[in-house]
Amino acid sequence: MDIKEYMQKVGRQARAASRQMAAASTEAKNTALTLMAAKIRARAPELLAANARDLEQARQDGLEAAMIDRLTLTAKGIESMAAGLEQIASLPDPIGEITNVKRRPSGIQVGHMRVPLGVIGIIYEARPNVTADAAGLCLKSGNAAILRGGKEALHCNQAIAACVREGLEEAGLPAAGVQVIETTDRAAVGELITMPQFVDVIVPRGGKGLIERISREARVPVIKHLDGNCHVYLDDDADAAKALPIVENSKTQRYGTCNTAESLLVARSQAAAQLPAIGAMLAGKGVEMRCCPASLAILSQEASSKPFLKEATEADWSEEYLAPIIAIKVVAGLDEAIEHINRYSSQHTDSIVTENYTRAMRFLREVDSASVMINASTRFADGFEYGLGAEIGISTDKIHARGPVGLEGLTSQKWVVFGNGEVRK
Numbered sequence: 001m002d003i004k005e006y007m008q009k010v011g012r013q014a015r016a017a018s019r020q021m022a023a024a025s026t027e028a029k030n031t032a033l034t035l036m037a038a039k040i041r042a043r044a045p046e047l048l049a050a051n052a053r054d055l056e057q058a059r060q061d062g063l064e065a066a067m068i069d070r071l072t073l074t075a076k077g078i079e080s081m082a083a084g085l086e087q088i089a090s091l092p093d094p095i096g097e098i099t100n101v102k103r104r105p106s107g108i109q110v111g112h113m114r115v116p117l118g119v120i121g122i123i124y125e126a127r128p129n130v131t132a133d134a135a136g137l138c139l140k141s142g143n144a145a146i147l148r149g150g151k152e153a154l155h156c157n158q159a160i161a162a163c164v165r166e167g168l169e170e171a172g173l174p175a176a177g178v179q180v181i182e183t184t185d186r187a188a189v190g191e192l193i194t195m196p197q198f199v200d201v202i203v204p205r206g207g208k209g210l211i212e213r214i215s216r217e218a219r220v221p222v223i224k225h226l227d228g229n230c231h232v233y234l235d236d237d238a239d240a241a242k243a244l245p246i247v248e249n250s251k252t253q254r255y256g257t258c259n260t261a262e263s264l265l266v267a268r269s270q271a272a273a274q275l276p277a278i279g280a281m282l283a284g285k286g287v288e289m290r291c292c293p294a295s296l297a298i299l300s301q302e303a304s305s306k307p308f309l310k311e312a313t314e315a316d317w318s319e320e321y322l323a324p325i326i327a328i329k330v331v332a333g334l335d336e337a338i339e340h341i342n343r344y345s346s347q348h349t350d351s352i353v354t355e356n357y358t359r360a361m362r363f364l365r366e367v368d369s370a371s372v373m374i375n376a377s378t379r380f381a382d383g384f385e386y387g388l389g390a391e392i393g394i395s396t397d398k399i400h401a402r403g404p405v406g407l408e409g410l411t412s413q414k415w416v417v418f419g420n421g422e423v424r425k
Contacts, residue, residue, distance in 0.1 A: 001183055007191035010146055011198025013176035014119045018144035021177045022116045026093040028171050029140055033089035036167035037082040040132060043163060044078045050155040051128060058152050066256035066322040070126035071152055081132040081160075084390040088136040091388075094407050095142040098416060106425075109418040114411045116142035118200035121192045122392065123214060125150040125206035131160040133383075133390035134203075135178045139168075141410040144177050146199065148192060150206070151184035158182070193218040203405070205393045208320075223405060225370075225396035227320040228258030228348040230378040233265040233337045233363070235354035240274055242375055243353045247278055249377040250351065252285045256322050258394060259349050259371075259381040263317065263327045265337045271298055271330045279305040287324040290316045294330035317344040334359050338366050345369055347396045349381035370396050370403035 383391025388406025
């Protein structure tokens with residue numbers, strides 16, 4: 001296969017399809033989404049079989065546990081994919097919405113219309129559910145999509161792509177509205193990110209190395225996040241009944257996700273009271289704790305925690321482990337917690353546990369992250385949980401889109417003017 005020629009063909013088809021997608025009716029888009037969901041459910045055994053082939057190869061290739069976790073598709077995961085597409089169908093169509101209309105002294109009325117971005121290239125590793133999520137979001141937001149999944153999920157991605165393609169065609173939309181790259185050759189990525197004549201924005205989803213490479217080499221705008229060093233801070237007025245389950249869920253529900261907590265900060269006034277129970281819980285789940293001297297002294301008193309304790313280094317405060325490891329630090333209070341988070345955080349998601357309204361609001365205002373939470377698990381930083389239906393990714397950029405990127409994040413605005421014969425004087 002001539003990769004350059006192949007990618008140019010994909011790009012031309014996507015650009016042509018993007019014009020039809022932008023003009024598609026809400027009814028046609030929703031019909032396609034519903035058909036995709038039905039086909040994914042009906043072909044669940046095929047999808048699981050394809051995923052099993054991918055998993056077998058991944059284990060033979062020695063992929064790390066976090067990658068295997070992301071790659072694994074279950075019956076529940078298949079249902080979530082289908083439900084996500086149906087939720088996207090139920091959301092209001094943003095395309096064509098006109099807002100902020102104001103009459104000017106000249107007599108004209110000026111406002112904004114929401115429009116698609118055009119062609120979106122999405123590069124992702126492991127997670128096959130991204131194929132359905134990305135297809136659904138790009139479709140509903142009136143965009144064409146070029147999806148390039150990792151070689152480790154090749155069989156499953158192609159099986160899902162068949163469901164997407166058939167749903168589009170049966171709804172009267174162009175099959176090229178969503179194209180899944182068929183080659184695993186890395187050169188295809190290099191072509192995709194350097195085709196501004198065909199691609200309007202790139203969304204990378206994967207490891208830090210992938211995202212750094214794309215950010216460095218792309219000639220197309222990129223919506224990205226590099227890593228997820230998320231924090232939970234137990235304030236002076238933290239309720240222990242809330243703190244323990246929030247820490248447990250934030251850290252241990254899943255280890256290989258970007259919204260998993262990697263650092264725990266505890267106000268000095270709460271450390272002796274709350275850390276022993278938290279340490280016992282983490283030890284019970286086999287989580288290694290990398291501790292500052294103050295937290296190490298407290299946690300060492302609990303026999304069950306001792307085998308899981310290790311002294312933290314400076315590098316631990318900024319680490320995204322994606323593993324059963326957490327950094328723990330005792331801080332003087334809110335000021336030090338905010339300072340620590342803004343210094344070491346990846347600006348992804350950070351949460352405060354407190355019953356103090358004033359400190360909670362300070363935390364919301366002063367922590368510079370894409371998602372900031374009060375009394376909730378960091379694991380909620382997710383497009384589905386935020387009511388977006390699904391997400392194209394989680395952006396830690398500050399321009400265009402920030403946090404979980406759903407329908408609105410895949411659109412732009414243009415100015416519209418309504419006149420009645422006015423001329424400028």
